[in-house]
Amino acid sequence: MTTKAVLEVRDLNVRYNTSAGPIHAVSEVSFDVFGDEVFGIAGESGCGKSTLIRALLRLLSPNGICESAVISFKGHDLRTMPDREFRKDILWREISLVPQSAMNSLNPVYRVGAQIVEAIRAHRRCTRATARERVAELFDVVGLQADLMDSYPHEFSGGMRQRAMIAMALALDPALIIMDEPTTGLDVLVQERILRRIRKIRDAIASSIILITHDIAVIAEMCDRIAVMYGGRFMEQARSLDLFESPHHPYTLGLKNAFPSIHAVGAELISIPGFPPGLIGPQTSCPFEPRCPFRIERCATETPQPVTITEQHEIRCFRSAEAESLRELAKSKATWHCSN
Amino acid sequence: MFDYILRRLGYTLITLFAVATILFVIFRMLPGDPTLQVISPAMDEAVQTRMKEAFGLNDPMWKQYLIYLKNLVTLEWGRSFVSAQRVTDILAYRFWNTLLLMAAGMCLTLVLGIGMGIVMAWRRNGPLDVCGTVVGLVFQATPPFITGLLLLIVLSYRLGIFPTGGMYPAGQRPDGLIDLLLMPGFWQRIVLPTITVGAYYIATPMLIMRDSMLEVLGSDFIELAKAKGLAPSTVMFRHAARNALLGVVTLAGIMVGFAVGGQVVVESLFSWPGMGQLMVESAASHDYPVAQGTFLMLAILVIGLNFLTDVAYSYLDPRIKISATGIG
Numbered sequence: 001m002t003t004k005a006v007l008e009v010r011d012l013n014v015r016y017n018t019s020a021g022p023i024h025a026v027s028e029v030s031f032d033v034f035g036d037e038v039f040g041i042a043g044e045s046g047c048g049k050s051t052l053i054r055a056l057l058r059l060l061s062p063n064g065i066c067e068s069a070v071i072s073f074k075g076h077d078l079r080t081m082p083d084r085e086f087r088k089d090i091l092w093r094e095i096s097l098v099p100q101s102a103m104n105s106l107n108p109v110y111r112v113g114a115q116i117v118e119a120i121r122a123h124r125r126c127t128r129a130t131a132r133e134r135v136a137e138l139f140d141v142v143g144l145q146a147d148l149m150d151s152y153p154h155e156f157s158g159g160m161r162q163r164a165m166i167a168m169a170l171a172l173d174p175a176l177i178i179m180d181e182p183t184t185g186l187d188v189l190v191q192e193r194i195l196r197r198i199r200k201i202r203d204a205i206a207s208s209i210i211l212i213t214h215d216i217a218v219i220a221e222m223c224d225r226i227a228v229m230y231g232g233r234f235m236e237q238a239r240s241l242d243l244f245e246s247p248h249h250p251y252t253l254g255l256k257n258a259f260p261s262i263h264a265v266g267a268e269l270i271s272i273p274g275f276p277p278g279l280i281g282p283q284t285s286c287p288f289e290p291r292c293p294f295r296i297e298r299c300a301t302e303t304p305q306p307v308t309i310t311e312q313h314e315i316r317c318f319r320s321a322e323a324e325s326l327r328e329l330a331k332s333k334a335t336w337h338c339s340n
Numbered sequence: 341m342f343d344y345i346l347r348r349l350g351y352t353l354i355t356l357f358a359v360a361t362i363l364f365v366i367f368r369m370l371p372g373d374p375t376l377q378v379i380s381p382a383m384d385e386a387v388q389t390r391m392k393e394a395f396g397l398n399d400p401m402w403k404q405y406l407i408y409l410k411n412l413v414t415l416e417w418g419r420s421f422v423s424a425q426r427v428t429d430i431l432a433y434r435f436w437n438t439l440l441l442m443a444a445g446m447c448l449t450l451v452l453g454i455g456m457g458i459v460m461a462w463r464r465n466g467p468l469d470v471c472g473t474v475v476g477l478v479f480q481a482t483p484p485f486i487t488g489l490l491l492l493i494v495l496s497y498r499l500g501i502f503p504t505g506g507m508y509p510a511g512q513r514p515d516g517l518i519d520l521l522l523m524p525g526f527w528q529r530i531v532l533p534t535i536t537v538g539a540y541y542i543a544t545p546m547l548i549m550r551d552s553m554l555e556v557l558g559s560d561f562i563e564l565a566k567a568k569g570l571a572p573s574t575v576m577f578r579h580a581a582r583n584a585l586l587g588v589v590t591l592a593g594i595m596v597g598f599a600v601g602g603q604v605v606v607e608s609l610f611s612w613p614g615m616g617q618l619m620v621e622s623a624a625s626h627d628y629p630v631a632q633g634t635f636l637m638l639a640i641l642v643i644g645l646n647f648l649t650d651v652a653y654s655y656l657d658p659r660i661k662i663s664a665t666g667i668g
Contacts, residue, residue, distance in 0.1 A: 057567055091569030099567070104560040107579055109658060119568045152658045168568075 005032040006175050006208050007056075010070035014048070014055045014232075017063045021280050025051040025064075027232045030306075033176065038202060038209045040223030040240070042216055042255070046276050048232040049212045050100065053178050057097060058086060074175060093123040096169040098179040102162040106153035112161075113149025116168045123172055138167035141204075142197060159190035163197065170205065178210045183218065195222065216259050220244060225312065228252050231277045231287025234306075238313040248315045248323040251288045253330035270333045286316070293335050294319055294326050341654055348650045352643055359639040364408050367632055368401075412636070418629035420622075427633040431615070435637055436517060437507060438614035442603060442641075444530055445537030446596065453542045454588055457549025458581050461557060469550075476543035484602050488536040488609045495532065502532050505611035533610045537602055544595060545588050552584040559583075586657050593649030597642045 014026040026048040033039045043049050055066040056078075071078040073090065081090070099105040106115060116138065117131040124131075136146035142163040153161060162182065169177050182198065183191040195218060202209060202222070213219055219226055220240060227237040228251060236249040247253050257270040274291035286292070289299040296318060304316040309323075319326060329335045379391045392398050396407060411417065417427035456476075460469040479487065496504045503509075507520075507529055514520035556562065557580055565579045600616070607616035615634050622630035654660045 059563055059566055087569045087571070091567060093569065097564070097567045099560060099564050101560045105564040107561045107565070107583070109582055109656065118570070122568060122570050122574075154659050 004035055005072075006035050006074060007033040007210075008070055008072040009056075010068065012052070012055065012066065012068035012071065014051050014060065014064055014066045016051075016061075017065065018280075024279050024283055025232050026055065027283055029229075029232075029234055031227055031234065031237065033208050033210060035175075035208055036206060037224040038211055038222055040219040040226040041210065041212045041229055042214065042219050042226060043229035044214055044276055047229045049214075049229055050180060051232075052229075053097070053180055053210070053212065056178070057091065057095065058083070088123065092119055092174065093172050094174050095176045095178065096172070096174040098162075098165050098169045098177065098182045100180040100182075100184055102165040102182070103158055103185060105165060106156075106161060108153055111150050111152055112156065112164050116149070116164070116171055119168055120171050134171065135167070138170055139164075141170065141201065142167045157190075158186050159194060162186060162190075162194050166194075166198065166201070170201065170207075173205070174207055176208045176210065178212070180212045181214065182211070183213075183215070198222070216255055228255065231283075232279055233287060233316060234314075235288065235317070236313075236315045237306075238309075242310065242313050246323070247327065248309055248313070248320055249288075249317050250292045250294050250319075250326060250330065253327060254291075254336065257330065257336070268333065270336050273337060286318075294329070344654050344660060345651055348647055352647045355643050356640065359643070360409065360412055360636065361405075363632060363635055363639075364405055367628065417633045417636075420630045421627045422622075422625055422630070427629050430618070430630060431633050431637050434613060434615045434618050434634075435641075437612065438603060438607070438616060438638075439641070441530065441533055441537070441607070441612055441614060442596075442599060444534040445541070445603075445606075446592075446599060448534055448538035449541045449595075450545055450588075450592060452538065453545030454549045454581075454585070456542075457546045457588075458553055458576065458584070460546070460550045461553030461580075461584075462576050464554065472546060473550075476546050479539040480541075480543035482540070484536050484540045484605050485609055487539055488532070488606060491532050491536060492609075503529050505529070505609075507613055529610075533606045533612055536606050536609075537599065540602055541595060541599060545591065548591055549584060549588050552587040553580055556580045556583045582656070586653065589649055589653050589656060593646040596645040596649075600638050600642055 009032070010030045012026060012029045013024070016023040016025055029052060031039070041049050041052070051060070051064070054060050054064070056071070060066060068079060073094065076090070078086065078090065106112060110118075113132065113135045116135045117128060120126065120131040120134055121128070126134075132149070135149050139146050139149060144160060144163050144167065148156075148160070153164075156164065166182070169179075179198070183194050186194065198209075199222065211219065211222055223240050225237070225239050226243050227234045228243070228249065229235065230251050236243065236247065236252045243252065244256075247256055251272075254270075254272040258272060259269070272291055277287045277290070279287075283303060285301060286295075286299045286304050289295050292299065298318050302318075304318050306314045306316050307320045308314050309320065379388050381388075383391075389398075396404060399407075415428050417431070419426055420430060423430075453476075456468070456472050460466075460472050463469060492504060495501050503525070507526060508514055508523055509525040512523070512525065514523060514526070520526050562575060562580055565575045570579075603614065604616035604619055606612065607614045608620050611617070615638055619631065619634045619638070621627075622634060
């Protein structure tokens with residue numbers, strides 16, 4: 001892992017203006033993505049993961065407003081870059097996307113290969129034939145037969161479409177690939193095959209990857225560093241190993257309980273009671289406060305600021321110092337289901 | 341794809357057969373006896389019977405029907421009661437006139453309507469979106485004879501910019517289609533009827549296009565097209581409009597059917613020598629062979645254009661091939 005950050009984001013906020021008032025979908029998010037690493041963002045549906053990447057790619061709907069202190073990509077300030085330049089020089093050429101719904105992300109009326117050729121030729125001067133050669137190469141990388149590139153999307157299975165999407169994302173050797181829940185909607189066997197493919201590609205290419213998922217198991221095996229997102233904020237951010245060995249934030253503790261572990265077969269899964277927050281109006285508390293079994297008075301009136309535990313391990317919790325004892329308490333089901 | 345087109349062609353022929361049969365029945369159920377036009381009741385009884393026999397009117401219905409079908413296929417459509425010209429000759433001339441005007445009107449409606457729909461969806465709630473909807477609906481709510489009359493009053497009588505009617509200047513009968521298309525007088529005369537038809541029908545493709553654009557613009561592949569860094573115009577036309585067009589193409593086939601109705605009014609209003617005008621004239625003068633031929637020809641026109649729509653659809657939507665070889 002090189003130490004230079006490819007992407008540097010500081011204090012990113014996104015709000016959607018709605019008739020019910022502003023929705024703070026993403027608040028005070030700061031992170032770095034280093035060269036050649038996989039950075040995972042984990043969280044429940046509606047926690048702001050997808051909004052965050054839409055903001056980075058300038059794909060927010062017109063009522064979505066993004067404000068940030070820094071978005072720096074390979075030394076370019078992405079906040080001030082004109083749309084045209086961003087579109088031509090950054091999108092896909094430098095930052096590509098594997099979208100959440102591969103099933104519907106290919107245009108049904110064009111051949112799969114032609115859609116990848118289109119992406120290549122939008123950014124690189126080359127003939128159609130050269131671009132097609134590149135597509136054949138990419139299909140080989142993702143394990144599709146080259147002659148399938150003249151098929152239409154409806155002739156592909158879900159897994160094949162997802163592979164085609166990955167091929168498209170790799171097309172221009174971008175510095176950063178954002179994968180937004182790349183395995184959602186696929187059956188478990190296909191998921192496993194796609195993940196194996198991504199893992200293989202990860203080792204073969206020089207791109208950094210941001211992997212977004214709600215599946216903590218996926219994150220555990222794929223990512224170098226992880227951010228756990230809740231209510232639009234990064235609650236805990238750490239190296240994968242640190243996060244799984246010594247999770248600090250109550251929400252991370254809860255998430256770990258809710259997923260089956262291969263090391264503790266037969267252990268009961270414990271869910272986190274309650275629902276994710278609505279995020280309408282000003283945020284003056286910890287977003288996890290209503291569901292947190294360890295909440296104290298301060299949590300309801302103040303938003304916790306990031307606290308550094310060790311190098312590259314940050315959490316937003318007032319009780320970060322007591323992590324050791326909270327971790328023990330969190331193992332018991334009674335902690336989660338009686339105090340509420 | 342070839343399978344699909346063949347199947348559609350089969351359906352088209354069945355529809356044509358059904359229309360011909362319905363026409364046969366209708367014309368024999370119409371009040372009034374068409375034979376009265378030719379065989380005068382004042383004639384001698386014996387002469388009347390002999391004439392009826394000569395026309396085959398004493399044969400049983402099924403035999404008459406078979407002869408009718410045979411005549412249709414062999415293009416023996418009879419002679420006009422009024423001018424004694426062959427119906428097929430009259431129609432051959434009128435058909436192209438109608439097709440010209442209809443093509444001009446439909447082109448205006450579809451090209452302008454679809455174009456407007458695209459831009460309206462792209463700039464949703466913008467000034468064009470709001471104005472376009474209102475203007476389109478006002479035109480749709482106004483019967484074409486009102487729009488046509490207003491255009492005639494203002495642009496022809498008051499301002500004298502366009503001639504009031506006809507298809508070419510009086511006394512300059514064109515020598516074939518090419519000659520007609522080369523006449524400046526023809527182009528002057530086609531403007532007003534085209535605008536009248538176009539204005540009446542524009543709301544439908546415009547609003548359908550706008551709606552299906554809005555639907556397509558919300559789909560995942562549009563977001564991906566934007567993420568690919570494609571120019572906004574590429575996203576709008578190549579990706580969004582191409583998909584949204586599918587709905588409008590289906591509609592275009594149906595619209596052509598309605599357009600024939602408007603055609604009758606517009607042709608009468610602008611004295612356009614087409615089949616719509618012919619239909620009105622022949623019905624008024626009880627010229628049954630011509631009326632029957634006109635109905636049939638209009639039906640063939642509508643059904644033929646619908647067939648073309650189906651072919652266009654299969655070209656636009658590659659998924660259609662599946663249903664042709666699979667379930668359908």
